[in-house]
Amino acid sequence: MEPDNVELISETMPYLSLEHLSKHYTTLPALEDFNLTVEAGELLTLLGPSGCGKTTVLRLVAGFLEPTYGKILVAGRDITRVAPNQRGIGMVFQNYALFPHLSTAANIAFGLEERGFGRAIIRRRVAELLDLVQLSEAADRYPAELSGGQQQRVALARAVAYAPQLLLMDEPLGALDLKLREAMQLEIRRIQRELRITTLYVTHDQTEAMRISDRIAIMNAGRILQLGTASEIYKAPVNRYVADFLGKINFFRGEVLAVEAHEMCIHSALGDVRLPYREGVAAGFSLTLGVRPDEMSINAAGACTQPSASGVVLERSFLGNVVELRVQLADNTSALIEAKLTDEQFLPGEPVELSCRISNMMVFTE
Amino acid sequence: MTARWGWFLIVPLSISLALTIGTQYIFIEKSFFRELGLGQTGSFVGLANYAAALRSPLYLNSIVTTLRVSVLATVGCLLLGYPLAYVIARSRRRGAIVMLSGVLLTSLVSAPIKVLGLIIIFSKEGALNRFLTGSGILDAPVNILGNETGVVVGLVYYSLAFAVLLIYSIIGTIPVVLEDAAAINGAGRVRTFWRVIIPLSLPGIAAVSLTVFSLSMGAFAAAALMGGGRVLTLPVLIYQTVFLDTKYATASTLSAILLVIVLLVNAAAGLLMFQFGTKPYRMTTIVAPTCLEGFRDLIVSFRVSAGRRLFPMIRPLGRILSMAWVGATYVVLFAPLVVVVLASFNGGSFRAGAIVFPPHHLSLDWYVATPYSHFRAFGISLVLAFIATALACLIAIPAGLGLVRSRAPARGAIAALFRMPLQVPVVIIGLAFFYTCYAIDDAVGTSLAGSFLALVVAHFFILTPFVIGSVTAILQRFDDRLEDAAASLGAGRWRTFSRVTLPVISPGLFAGAIYAFMVSFGDVPISLFLAGADVTPFPVAIFHSMEMDFDARVLSSSTIAMAFGLVMLLVVQKLTGLDKLARSQAGAHG
Numbered sequence: 001m002e003p004d005n006v007e008l009i010s011e012t013m014p015y016l017s018l019e020h021l022s023k024h025y026t027t028l029p030a031l032e033d034f035n036l037t038v039e040a041g042e043l044l045t046l047l048g049p050s051g052c053g054k055t056t057v058l059r060l061v062a063g064f065l066e067p068t069y070g071k072i073l074v075a076g077r078d079i080t081r082v083a084p085n086q087r088g089i090g091m092v093f094q095n096y097a098l099f100p101h102l103s104t105a106a107n108i109a110f111g112l113e114e115r116g117f118g119r120a121i122i123r124r125r126v127a128e129l130l131d132l133v134q135l136s137e138a139a140d141r142y143p144a145e146l147s148g149g150q151q152q153r154v155a156l157a158r159a160v161a162y163a164p165q166l167l168l169m170d171e172p173l174g175a176l177d178l179k180l181r182e183a184m185q186l187e188i189r190r191i192q193r194e195l196r197i198t199t200l201y202v203t204h205d206q207t208e209a210m211r212i213s214d215r216i217a218i219m220n221a222g223r224i225l226q227l228g229t230a231s232e233i234y235k236a237p238v239n240r241y242v243a244d245f246l247g248k249i250n251f252f253r254g255e256v257l258a259v260e261a262h263e264m265c266i267h268s269a270l271g272d273v274r275l276p277y278r279e280g281v282a283a284g285f286s287l288t289l290g291v292r293p294d295e296m297s298i299n300a301a302g303a304c305t306q307p308s309a310s311g312v313v314l315e316r317s318f319l320g321n322v323v324e325l326r327v328q329l330a331d332n333t334s335a336l337i338e339a340k341l342t343d344e345q346f347l348p349g350e351p352v353e354l355s356c357r358i359s360n361m362m363v364f365t366e
Numbered sequence: 367m368t369a370r371w372g373w374f375l376i377v378p379l380s381i382s383l384a385l386t387i388g389t390q391y392i393f394i395e396k397s398f399f400r401e402l403g404l405g406q407t408g409s410f411v412g413l414a415n416y417a418a419a420l421r422s423p424l425y426l427n428s429i430v431t432t433l434r435v436s437v438l439a440t441v442g443c444l445l446l447g448y449p450l451a452y453v454i455a456r457s458r459r460r461g462a463i464v465m466l467s468g469v470l471l472t473s474l475v476s477a478p479i480k481v482l483g484l485i486i487i488f489s490k491e492g493a494l495n496r497f498l499t500g501s502g503i504l505d506a507p508v509n510i511l512g513n514e515t516g517v518v519v520g521l522v523y524y525s526l527a528f529a530v531l532l533i534y535s536i537i538g539t540i541p542v543v544l545e546d547a548a549a550i551n552g553a554g555r556v557r558t559f560w561r562v563i564i565p566l567s568l569p570g571i572a573a574v575s576l577t578v579f580s581l582s583m584g585a586f587a588a589a590a591l592m593g594g595g596r597v598l599t600l601p602v603l604i605y606q607t608v609f610l611d612t613k614y615a616t617a618s619t620l621s622a623i624l625l626v627i628v629l630l631v632n633a634a635a636g637l638l639m640f641q642f643g644t645k646p647y648r649m650t651t652i653v654a655p656t657c658l659e660g661f662r663d664l665i666v667s668f669r670v671s672a673g674r675r676l677f678p679m680i681r682p683l684g685r686i687l688s689m690a691w692v693g694a695t696y697v698v699l700f701a702p703l704v705v706v707v708l709a710s711f712n713g714g715s716f717r718a719g720a721i722v723f724p725p726h727h728l729s730l731d732w733y734v735a736t737p738y739s740h741f742r743a744f745g746i747s748l749v750l751a752f753i754a755t756a757l758a759c760l761i762a763i764p765a766g767l768g769l770v771r772s773r774a775p776a777r778g779a780i781a782a783l784f785r786m787p788l789q790v791p792v793v794i795i796g797l798a799f800f801y802t803c804y805a806i807d808d809a810v811g812t813s814l815a816g817s818f819l820a821l822v823v824a825h826f827f828i829l830t831p832f833v834i835g836s837v838t839a840i841l842q843r844f845d846d847r848l849e850d851a852a853a854s855l856g857a858g859r860w861r862t863f864s865r866v867t868l869p870v871i872s873p874g875l876f877a878g879a880i881y882a883f884m885v886s887f888g889d890v891p892i893s894l895f896l897a898g899a900d901v902t903p904f905p906v907a908i909f910h911s912m913e914m915d916f917d918a919r920v921l922s923s924s925t926i927a928m929a930f931g932l933v934m935l936l937v938v939q940k941l942t943g944l945d946k947l948a949r950s951q952a953g954a955h956g
Contacts, residue, residue: 111552162552
């Protein structure tokens with residue numbers, strides 16, 4: 001293969017599409033009728049708790065598992081029955097899976113060698129990649145002699161060495177400490193954009209998902225609950241589970257008192273509120289109101305004019321940019337509030353009133 | 367804190383030093399005195415015996431033959447064992463346990479019994495030759511009994527199962543994800559094997575080869591019986607020199623030469639491995655030849671690499687080939703045992719001529735007529751194995767704790783000393799204890815020679831490395847914070863040991879103990895030197911019977927012994943509830 005082709009591959013418009021993918025184990029939870037499309041050049045993250053099936057999806061795409069049924073298409077080509085080494089996919093493994101008996105440069109060169117590139121091309125490409133991940137001085141060192149962050153970058157360079165059409169990343173930053181993880185998130189994003197590689201990324205860390213993804217798929221129990229950009233999901237979660245998984249949220253039980261033309265009147269711990277009508281809701285229904293902690297307003301008791309809930313400050317934690325308060329409400333539930341406060345405001349034990357703008361309230365009917 | 371662990375080493379170390387250095391010194395010393403024959407030695411002659419031995423064509427030939435058959439046996443074990451070990455290590459849990467059990471079962475069968483099966487298979491009138499000549503594949507029957515080929519085959523049988531267990535534990539240390547990484551980087555199955563598995567297992571494989579080589583160099587029963595007394599390897603020659611020629615000084619000289627050869631090869635290999643060891647990618651640590659991971663995995667049923675898709679990744683042809691290879695290896699492993707079991711039901715006359723395969727008729731004649739001496743020998747073997755194993759366990763706990771926890775100087779050397787009984791060819795250990803018994807008897811008037819006590823001490827000596835190795839391995843993985851946690855919860859040192867440390871290491875101790883028990887139960891060379899007229903362990907009884915009168919009832923007695931081994935394995939697994947413990951451990955290790 002000519003070196004120019006290496007560049008060409010990433011210029012084409014491949015995308016990944018999973019159709020009715022199912023994987024049945026004898027014991028583990030199954031993946032059932034899983035459908036997903038990843039656009040060319042996009043970084044899509046599968047986000048979910050451990051055991052939700054996200055790693056199964058990744059291993060199916062890599063070819064380490066065979067689906068019970070369903071299809072995997074890359075750029076329109078069906079690769080469902082293709083062996084992993086014929087798929088032309090790059091992968092960064094959890095804990096990196098670097099070859100301990102090979103130096104940094106040899107690890108990066110491995111895939112190029114297996115695909116029969118010429119020596120000169122390999123040498124040049126490895127040098128380029130070492131430069132890309134800023135490890136040129138460490139070319140001759142072995143994995144055991146590298147720090148965690150360096151190993152991570154070698155793994156990334158190895159995965160993109162032969163300019164694969166598709167990159168898979170399985171919790172690639174799980175083993176790093178927080179500071180390094182944040183730096184590497186930006187680094188991965190930079191390299192992924194620079195190479196324009198379609199990427200399927202798996203993590204259970206919501207901040208990481210929000211920082212690096214074009215789109216996020218929230219998964220639970222082998223299904224995608226919601227697919228969208230971080231802000232779409234954060235602002236309009238489809239259900240309580242998603243709302244709770246991406247970001248913090250307070251839930252309040254509500255009861256529908258009456259339904260009018262375009263509005264419904266709801267009685268809740270935050271007082272009686274009027275919200276836009278939801279399909280299928282009738283008087284007497286129970287539903288849940290959700291409010292993000294930073295959308296809550298807090299006032300001294302008696303100072304509030306709008307519908308509000310009264311309570312007592314239970315805990316108060318200074319988090320730097322904001323103060324986090326846990327307030328005990330009259331009905332013995334509690335609510336979380338994030339606000340910019342002075343050190344003297346709302347100390348534990350003080351009676352307070354909580355309120356929230358109607359437009360910031362989410363309604364969950366299930 | 368670490369200082370006190372050093373004290374744990376004192377008792378095991380003194381015992382080990384006394385038994386190793388003491389016995390070796392006594393036998394080597396004999397080689398410096400004039401040979402008078404009839405077990406007598408004369409004046410000090412320095413190295414004259416060595417000079418004579420190395421000028422003798424008989425002895426020189428024997429040295430070359432021993433080296434040649436040992437190298438061939440080592441190569442054979444690797445070729446047969448590596449693919450099988452790889453498949454087991456990468457199989458799904460249940461399959462792995464079944465396959466491991468098979469290997470273990472054959473490793474626990476005493477050498478004379480395997481040879482018995484081989485003789486039945488390969489004899490001129492035997493099943494194989496009748497088939498080969500009858501079907502016209504060969505004109506004349508193959509004859510491997512009484513020649514070097516036969517000895518190599520016998521030696522491969524002697525070490526193969528052990529080799530598989532060792533290789534299995536080495537491959538288990540190579541993460542499967544590295545194979546995934548190679549695959550996603552474009553490497554096919556063969557390339558992955560060549561570029562990842564082989565380089566990473568190389569140091570371990572070198573260690574295994576060395577172990578198998580040392581085992582073969584000291585193997586006695588397989589060489590003596592398959593060679594039919596015509597292939598004179600050093601162990602066979604040493605045995606004949608002691609018992610037929612009663613030339614004790616000459617036997618000493620030959621043993622010392624054998625010892626030096628084995629130690630030189632070990633040292634050379636050790637230097638080579640040191641090169642590996644200094645590389646930063648040293649991953650498979652140089653495995654002590656005592657690693658019994660396979661055995662422990664079976665006993666406690668955990669850590670068998672779970673749910674690997676070995677087969678889905680291989681193309682159909684490769685899948686069929688690898689399964690065929692594994693299947694063939696099992697046929698090879700089990701054939702002699704199956705033949706012994708089936709032939710034991712032939713019945714009729716006790717003479718050797720009645721041993722035929724396949725049996726002409728089914729009868730329990732030989733079982734009914736099991737000679738009393740076989741029963742007695744069986745009982746002696748059981749008691750002997752039990753006492754020796756119990757003693758080995760007693761010494762293994764402090765030895766393991768001391769090795770792993772203390773900062774004692776030269777821990778590496780101490781560990782090597784504890785491993786010595788495995789490195790020294792067994793036939794030499796037998797000879798050394800034999801001479802030592804006589805030396806002590808002469809000096810203080812005891813009657814150790816031919817006594818049960820001598821057998822117990824010698825067996826204890828060869829069993830210690832198995833139990834120490836197993837305990838050490840599990841202690842190395844022991845999370846020290848467990849003890850800190852117990853202490854913080856108010857447990858004193860003794861309570862911490864009995865409630866936390868001991869339960870956690872007990873699977874290792876137990877696995878080592880079971881294996882040690884079976885090693886003792888199947889030993890020939892040591893017992894052969896030390897057995898007295900009244901105390902003949904079972905394998906020695908079988909050996910004598912095969913070497914001399916060839917009573918057909920050795921078949922039935924051997925079958926009973928194998929059945930006993932099988933039942934013991936099953937009972938141990940059922941009764942101990944170690945599965946429960948294993949599950950809690952698997953949880954702790956993630």
